[in-house]
Amino acid sequence: MxxxxxxxxxxxxxxxxxxxxxxxxxxxxxxxxxxxxxxxxxxxxxxxxxxxxxxxxxxxxxxxxxxxxxxxxxxxxxxxxxxxxxxxxxxxxxxxxxxxxxxxxxxxxxxxxSRLSNEIKISGKIRNRIYYEVADLFELKEKNIAIIGAGDAAFDYALNLARNNNITILNRAGNIKCLPLLFDRAKSNNSIKYLSQIQVSEIFETAANQLLLKCRNKSEDIDIISDYVILAFGxxxxxxxxxxxxxxxxxxxxxxxxxxxxxxxxxxxxxxxxxxxxxxxxxxxxxxxxxxxx
Ligand SMILES: Cc1cc2nc3c(=O)[nH]c(=O)nc-3n(C[C@H](O)[C@H](O)[C@H](O)COP(=O)(O)OP(=O)(O)OC[C@H]3O[C@@H](n4cnc5c(N)ncnc54)[C@H](O)[C@@H]3O)c2cc1C
The missing domain is CATH 3.50.50.60 (FAD/NAD(P)-binding domain)
Structure with a gap:
């Protein structure tokens, strides 16, 4: 050759x-x-x-x-x-x-x-605030970041960004799919909140320039406000x-x-x-x- x-x-x-x-x-x-x-x-x-x-x-x-x-x-x-x-x-x-x-x-x-979701409605205007990886977000400080997913990547992203930010992990199911050690680390981290059985249906921008996630938890409607959203569905x-x-x-x-x-x-x-x-x-x-x- x-x-x-x-x-x-x-x-x-x-x-x-x-x-x-x-x-x-x-x-x-x-x-x-x-x-x-x-x-x-x-x-x-x-x-x-x-x-x-x-x-x-x-x-x-x-x-x-x-x-x-x-x-x-x-x-x-x-x-x-x-x-x-x-x-x-x-x-x-x-x-x-x-x-x-x-x-x-x-x-x-x-x-x-990344696998994209067709279950969540996302307006075109905010696509640049929706991420699928975290490598470009390491500079963020004191932001609220919502991570949608429940596998290794979702929890690893959360632990990484929780050094300088507040994280909410949203799992639409009741069970977690990540390594137990990642879950335990996330659970004991004060900057990470974990919510299960919560389905996000829509994400849009508020008048104050934040992202609003319309969610449903069992029979209750919940709004979550965030600066950034990371989709980690697989x-x-x-x-x-x-x-x-x-x-x-x-x-x-x-x-x-x-x-x-x-x-x-x-x-x-x-x-x-x-x-x-x-x-x-x-x-x-x-x-x-x-x-x-x-
Ligand atoms: C949050 C997270 C944590 C992880 N933690 C661990 C861990 O602790 N231990 C572990 O072993 N693994 C871990 N992994 C998994 C590991 O990162 C992957 O298994 C590994 O990176 C796969 O390597 P790859 O080369 O096959 O693919 P990739 O890393 O995806 O690399 C593929 C490359 O190809 C490039 N590319 C694609 N298409 C083209 C094209 N058309 N032209 C030119 N370039 C192209 C891409 O830009 C990319 O750089 C983790 C992954 C994530 C997301």
Missing amino acids: PGNDVIIIGAGPAGIATAIQLKRSGLNPIVFEKKNIGGLLNNANLVENYPGFPGGITGPDLVGLFRKQLESFEIDIIYEQVQSLDYNNELFTAITESKIIESKAVIIASGTQ REQLLDFMTENLLKEKDELQRKELLHFVGDVNGRLYRQTAIAVGEGVLAAMKIAGKNRTK
């Missing part, structure tokens, strides 16, 4: 691990990232299950170490979104705003996107750049080990950094092994 023959889409933990392993094997990956390296990990409050960090490490600090490792391997990231990925005549073609790049193998490490695979043609060829290309899906993009229920990293390393080793046997 000549120099640039592996394209990696996404520089979250999965894409980064793949790139490092490919580089160690003497290959030159081209890595595209549409936002920031580290992906979803930039939101994580405390990563306690990634080996090597007794006592845990924050998501942004772990991403900082990943960045250093990319630099030490001289792996450049192209900060552009892959708008389309196709396959024809034994070559993949990735198109971004300014580039068209071909390769013989592709690693898709594009992760997930996530789904992000594959919007694959052409129809590629979708048809996908299974065969995977069988030939020319196309690999690594990390959260695989759409499993269980999504963690160590899993994403392991899948990235495995895919890189398969590509490098194939290259050696040619």
Whole structure:
């Protein structure tokens, strides 16, 4: 395989691990990232299950170490979104705003996107005050923030932002879906209020420029006022750049080990950094092994 023959889409933990392993094997990956390296990990409050960090490490600090490792391997990231990925005549073609790049193998490490709700009416005017992640909100201080959801992400977001803000977690069900230790930490944090069996139907802006959440708790109507709202309902695979043609060829290309899906993009229920990293390393080793046997 000549120099640039592996394209990696996404520089979250999965894409980064793949790139490092490919580089160690003497290959030159081209890595595209549409936002920031580290992906979803930039939101994580405390990563306690990634080996090597007794006592845990924050998501942004772990991403900082990943960045250093990319630099030490001289792996450049192209900060552009892959708008389309196709396959024809034994070559993949990735198109971004300014580039068209071909390769013989592709690693898709594009992760997930937030699942949107069609149960909550949100007026277009306030869409810029509704968030799906917290990485862009770390500077907020003394704000009221409502988080809708009841999984690990909702509780992790709450613990992260509760350092400087007042948080209300709204769970439409009666049971929680997060790790018990996250729930216990949230329950013992004075800046976090947890409300269960509460359904949000509409969010709009008040005359005082705040957000009003119209809610129903069992048989009672409740209004909650907030400065920001975070929706944490779960996530789904992000594959919007694959052409129809590629979708048809996908299974065969995977069988030939020319196309690999690594990390959260695989759409499993269980999504963690160590899993994403392991899948990235495995895919890189398969590509490098194939290259050696040619
Ligand atoms: C709040 C929170 C806390 C967490 N805590 C932990 C924890 O404690 N321990 C743990 O192990 N895991 C944790 N996780 C999960 C962990 O962050 C993910 O499992 C991991 O980031 C998945 O890595 P990935 O590379 O597969 O996907 P992602 O991290 O989602 O990265 C995908 C990347 O691809 C980019 N991308 C997507 N489409 C394109 C495109 N078309 N062109 C270019 N780039 C593209 C995205 O911008 C993104 O940077 C947490 C997640 C959240 C949200």
